[in-house]
């Protein structure tokens with residue numbers, strides 16, 4: 001049987017240097033504003049001093065305290081990524097101080113969770129379903145791997161390896177061990193990372209055990225509930241779908257339950273499909289991907305419509321104003337699709353990755369970097385605004401770690417291949433075998449679809465340059481050193497240019513980036529008769545700030561006009577420099593109703609100029625309404 005292992009290897013973010021006006025300023029804001037802001041908030045809320053093990057806490061505690069260790073862990077990860085590309089002695093000192101506190105809190109047996117060490121020592125590992133111990137462990141492992149890779153200092157990595165050893169001693173299929181697994185997946189993908197950082201196969205096997213055992217009968221969560229004296233039928237979330245444990249993952253037909261948990265689990269499933277060359281796990285990913293992407297994903301790459309379970313409901317249930325679409329869930333979507341992309345370089349995964357990254361992810365943080373959205377609705381009556389922090393602050397440090405490492409998503413290499421997944425003015429230093437290849441992208445993406453790739457090599461080198469043809473792009477021109485290439489995309493959706501590359505070789509790629517009106521499948525009842533505006537990778541929205549004293553839901557657009565008459569206008573001084581879209585709409589007039597609730601004649605309409613801005617920068621001006629899906633009649 002053929003191997004299904006990944007043919008692509010991602011080029012790490014440390015090798016991709018942005019020189020653009022889109023990502024580079026966001027990386028700078030992340031470094032100078034977001035990461036320090038999160039540190040202050042972690043200090044203020046006692047999440048860092050918790051590792052001194054001197055706090056007092058009521059028992060039982062609100063769940064938010066139980067996973068408090070994960071927030072400094074994600075901050076260490078974000079700060080380490082930032083240090084890896086931008087040395088900063090002050091930040092380095094802070095990271096080391098937090099790392100030392102974490103190490104100091106570790107128990108002699110390797111256990112490391114501040115809440116259970118201090119507040120409920122007799123309840124360690126007694127409620128895996130609800131209590132997030134391994135979720136925290138996973139984030140600490142990811143932080144430790146990032147810290148080691150950024151600084152070369154292995155002290156935190158060694159501590160978290162001891163914790164992983166302790167977990168492996170405690171859980172597994174062997175006699176005498178608990179057959180448990182965490183209610184919030186995260187440790188599985190973290191153990192794969194820990195395996196790669198340490199070379200210790202034990203961690204990879206443990207990750208596999210956790211994925212294989214999840215949802216098996218007799219059900220561990222039933223057993224541990226009974227052992228605590230609880231009735232498993234009284235589980236507050238009512239279904240193990242919430243914790244991705246209703247059935248073993250290979251038997252899942254739909255993406256269900258808590259959206260972040262689903263994405264973190266499936267990221268590990270994708271990793272293990274590769275590590276163990278397991279086609280059943282890759283098939284599982286593909287089956288669930290089809291369900292998610294064709295029936296359950298918002299146009300912005302947001303996922304999980306419901307606040308009730310922070311997750312999924314049913315197919316085609318995509319309400320815009322009440323969309324939960326947690327920032328962390330889109331982060332998980334990006335992580336999962338990035339992992340799937342590496343198997344055979346199928347552009348459909350990069351399309352989802354790009355949709356999430358440029359829309360439903362970036363909307364999670366303000367332009368000045370210190371205000372965040374937890375939920376990312378596609379419509380707002382003006383009552384939603386970014387906040388400095390949340391009672392449950394999972395999203396801010398998650399945003400910070402993704403922005404600091406966003407270069408991870410741009411390139412991959414293979415034995416004699418380079419893949420370009422995303423576009424930005426940047427320089428990338430890659431390796432094919434023992435040969436160095438530098439690729440410089442010159443572009444104004446995402447404001448313009450023209451990209452020039454300049455290749456530099458030490459000596460002529462033969463490889464295939466695979467350039468992604470995005471799903472939104474219907475027409476393009478491609479040329480090599482000025483000679484037009486008449487290429488059609490390969491079956492994976494990439495344009496493949498085989499060539500013996502010399503320094504100075506240049507590929508010009510012009511992706512048409514028209515303004516598009518996009519409809520939702522008629523099965524999405526909440527979006528019937530509505531149209532969204534997209535240009536390139538960006539979803540657009542109307543904001544109250546551009547439509548004074550007008551209720552945005554009263555604006556209707558003519559689908560014919562959107563693609564034909566609407567115009568793009570780059571405004572360098574607006575919202576960090578964005579291309580806005582101008583056009584004409586019809587304002588449904590509420591005059592002449594004489595206080596009636598119903599009448600037999602249609603309301604009048606008046607023509608109105610409208611301006612759409614990228615969804616990712618909404619709510620960066622005065623508070624007001626916002627709307628992605630517009631009436632068409």
Ligand SMILES: [Zn+2]
Nearest residue numbers: 326328394395
């Ligand atoms: Zn979150």
